Amino acid sequence: METKTRAIVLRSVRYGDSQIIVDVFSREKGRASFICHVSKNGRGKIKQQLFQPLTILEVVYDDRPTRSLQHFRDIRLAQPFFSIPFQAEKLAIGLFVAEFLSYALRDEQCNEPLYDYVESSVMWLDNVEGRFANFHLVFMLRLSRFIGFFPNLEEMAEGDWFDLRNGAFTPVRPLHPDFLRPEEAAKIGTLMRMNYDNMRFFRMSSDERNECVDTILTFYRLHIPGFPEMKSLPVLRELF
Known part of the structure; x- marks a missing residue:
């Protein structure tokens, strides 16, 4: 089932050379974990900067309850920070x-x-x-x-x-x-x-x-x- 929700990043960890596991707390589903590819050169759509702690995202994914790790279909920044990362x-x-x-x-x-x-x-x-x-x-x-x-x-x-x-x-x-x-x-x-x-x-x-x-x-x-x-x-x- 396609789910669209706002989500707050709690933590992220590297998984292999080009993947990352992200734990979020989402408005529609509560706690959820995702795995995704992150571009090494920064040119890809999904950038590691999106997964800094407390970043607020808009995400779309196919919710599959049998999966422990979900996959993003779409992801974007929902609310940019003006001071938290810089002070x-x-x-x-x-x-x-x-x-x-x-x-x-x-x-x-x-x-x-x-x-x-x-x-x-x-x-x-x-x-x-x-x-x-x-x-x-x-x-x-x-x-x-x-x-x-x-x-x-x-x-x-x-x-x-x-x-x-x-x-x-x-x-x-x-x-x-x-x-x-x-x-x-x-x-x-x-x-x-x-x-x-x-x-x-x-x-x-x-x-x-x-x-x-x-x-x-x-x-x-x-x-x-x-x-x-x-x-x-x-x-x-x-x-x-």
């Missing part, structure tokens, strides 16, 4: 977000609201001119709403512990080791009040920001089996 800080965030999504959306099926959230977030980052150091914190926490384990803030009270396994605040210490103490749990409430428009008003030191990243990644590892260590995280720590 070191944005590029570092972009690489981190792409790697994070490749793990967080590993088995994700069609989820149009989730796709729209990811695409609009990427475009926000590309268009913003400054004060985006907290972008990845907001992005990761709010993504959890779309994949089923958004922290429950309804019964949050001062002095509560935060149960990372259940994603909920509790007045008593959980019986398992995966929790945040009250002073740490209060930061979750602060993070949940942040969005792309107001996050510039929340001042954090580099150490505080890195602690938040570690906590959020721990939260994801508890809810997504096999979520590995992030290779792009050290670069992000250095810049932010």
Whole structure:
């Protein structure tokens, strides 16, 4: 069946001398993998530049469920970037977000609201001119709403512990080791009040920001089996 969809590149790897395997998250089909030939001299229709992390594409392909690797019938750039590939800080965030999504959306099926959230977030980052150091914190926490384990803030009270396994605040210490103490749990409430428009008003030191990243990644590892260590995280720590 012919499928036309927008898709966000998560990662690409070389396969032999002239082929490349591309993992994308698409609006119509969710996670999908493709194999294609890439011209060595840059004169072919399909160029490797199309497969940089977070690139937004328009693709057409014959969807064959029995195939683990699909083949493009047509591919083109849907939305050019103006700043992400050219600013070191944005590029570092972009690489981190792409790697994070490749793990967080590993088995994700069609989820149009989730796709729209990811695409609009990427475009926000590309268009913003400054004060985006907290972008990845907001992005990761709010993504959890779309994949089923958004922290429950309804019964949050001062002095509560935060149960990372259940994603909920509790007045008593959980019986398992995966929790945040009250002073740490209060930061979750602060993070949940942040969005792309107001996050510039929340001042954090580099150490505080890195602690938040570690906590959020721990939260994801508890809810997504096999979520590995992030290779792009050290670069992000250095810049932010």
